[in-house]
Amino acid sequence: MLMQNVSMNYEGENVAGIREVATTAGVSMSTVSHVMSGKRHVAPATRARVEDAIARLGYTANPAAAQMRSGRSGAIALVVPTLENPFYPLVAAGMQDILVPRGLLLTISESNGPGGQDVLRHLIARRVDALVAAPFGLNNKLLGELREAKIPFVTLGRVSAAGGDLVHTDDVEGAREITTHLIERGYKKIAFIGGEKEAGTTRERFEGYARAFGSAGRPLVDDDIVFSQFTRAGGRTGAALLLDRESRPDAIVAANDLIAIGILDAARERHLSVPGDLAVTGYDDIDAASLVNPELTTVENPAREIGRACARLLLERLDGDVTDVTRTVALSHRLIVRQSS
Amino acid sequence: MLMQNVSMNYEGENVAGIREVATTAGVSMSTVSHVMSGKRHVAPATRARVEDAIARLGYTANPAAAQMRSGRSGAIALVVPTLENPFYPLVAAGMQDILVPRGLLLTISESNGPGGQDVLRHLIARRVDALVAAPFGLNNKLLGELREAKIPFVTLGRVSAAGGDLVHTDDVEGAREITTHLIERGYKKIAFIGGEKEAGTTRERFEGYARAFGSAGRPLVDDDIVFSQFTRAGGRTGAALLLDRESRPDAIVAANDLIAIGILDAARERHLSVPGDLAVTGYDDIDAASLVNPELTTVENPAREIGRACARLLLERLDGDVTDVTRTVALSHRLIVRQSS
């Protein structure tokens, strides 16, 4: 026996389809469809009967069928290096702020895991409508496939992958501001501890530090500039170098909060009071920044806003409101002064 | 003109469909389908031609079409109160560990936001295949709709919603262990600070505290038991109560890490050394637990493992390997001894 045209879910139970709604309301499937989409006028009385039937049967359109016609999956993907970094879930939350009201589904994947390199390919095969990626672990070939598949995408951070939009925060400016804050507070010897030297984040934040020095007419002192790693241990090691010298700094600008927390460790080990003997600043404003003692002066990296900006950019492309030009959105940071400076 | 049966993406470009593959390989669409699914034998030579055509055209099946026939969306949802709590993204990561290899899409939503109550309804309409929910903000009516829609679901935590499976950690046992650890360390007056009194988490962790006392033959002292809130401020307030008494405790078991961090604040304000004057323990092992000074002794709440367990439970239901019986999975905690005890 051939299958009949009666909708079922996978438990084998009947579920109301557009056909049942049409029968119940005494109209055609076309009319039901048009009542739902609003794409053509329906007489008020007819509309009322249809809406009544929809409500009585608890009908909701099967998205798979709609997608098949429209060619859209209604899914947007976010690919991040790891969900263990609390920054990225906040980006996701920001995207949801925009996507949920539009009825779009957000799917989130990690690219650092074992099958990380397959993730993008999988999402392409899944026909996601658009994609946001933190491009750290992703190679250019994959980004190229994205372009080929004509899937709009935006990258997070400073690597502007051709063919996609870009959202980032102005780290140069944020680092300039926090350094200027220390200068204005009267600190005389302000050092810098960066993360991995080749990281864009390190470069930009160092650049901001350097600019603040330039504006203040202070020369950069090579010995006061250390590159380490973006971890607590990296901060401790870097600080040891600076603090065990004859003339130690009275302030340190750290390239992120974890480094700053490591500096606090090093200060404690040497019985230096913060900020009395040594001021310390971080970057990002992760949760821990306000949990450590003393609480860290830092720059807020507006993760949620970043997510919102990404989603808006993608929707504009999906809506066709945009030409081929690549767009860059820079979001503002915010200096947060706490106890450590 | 009627639309032709040529696949296009929404940019209007041609994309290889199963029809093109069939033509290229000189076989029927049936055969292409069977080569891909492996559901019927195909002669090796035929198979080779088809696979060659698939590779040459870069064909990947349109999932919307497949979903329409199968009735499955291939999407699994995770609904959490907020993505700002770093626990939940880790649950998501654990789910991905299991779902990605199966080609399933994970979608994550917040239920605390403005449209939080609509989230579940939206996911039902979207026909997600299964769902994991932290049921805190969700009322029972919504859970009932889930049941009606025959969508398998598992809840996180202790509220066992009828019709779904349950994954939780054995908080009673974890709290018992950490309390016993303090007893064995020789602390004499061990107090307890809980979160909101009505929260299941508070109840279970207090229960573990009480059991450790029972096993050690110690009586519970009413004055040493305080209920507050699951926040840093709650910990500080609760600790103030305990520490400003004539006979203050020499150790405090906190119902979570944030409370413990608040206790550290209170101790610092009173110039009490930790653990010299006062031992403090937390619960959950959030990132901050090892960032504060002194680092917190705590109980690890294996978020990623929890996510894995949820995904496995759901897949078993989707694969039909399971009857109607509700299952409960309890995951083990792990005591982590650091500097604060």
Add this chain to the structure above:
DNA sequence: CTGAAAGCGCTTACAG
């Protein structure tokens, strides 16, 4: 203002 029917791209009985 509304309906009948083609078509979206697949999968799967049915038939050989």
Add this chain to the structure above:
DNA sequence: CTGAAAGCGCTTACAG
């Protein structure tokens, strides 16, 4: 071992 064709549940030209 393989193919022709029905059907999944919708949307949308086409026709009136």
